[in-house]
Amino acid sequence: MAVREIFAGMPWWVKWVAVPVIALVVFGGAILSAIGVLIGLLFKLLVFVALVGGLIYVVRKFMASSSSSRGDW
Numbered sequence: 889m890a891v892r893e894i895f896a897g898m899p900w901w902v903k904w905v906a907v908p909v910i911a912l913v914v915f916g917g918a919i920l921s922a923i924g925v926l927i928g929l930l931f932k933l934l935v936f937v938a939l940v941g942g943l944i945y946v947v948r949k950f951m952a953s954s955s956s957s958r959g960d961w
Contacts, residue, residue: 895903
């Protein structure tokens with residue numbers, strides 16, 4: 889028996905309301921954990937990009953100031 893045949897005689901609210909609600913109750917914790925992991929990874933990636941960008945900015949600033957002071961010698 890296929891899934892379509894099982895749902896064929898059911899009212900619309902069983903397919904579109906009851907089944908998704910049951911799925912959220914059963915798998916809700918796993919879904920929230922997965923979303924939490926993704927948000928955590930995105931936050932860490934954002935922090936990484938910000939730190940690397942800051943490092944590049946500081947190094948360029950230091951190199952520019954040291955090269956201009958080297959010309960004074």
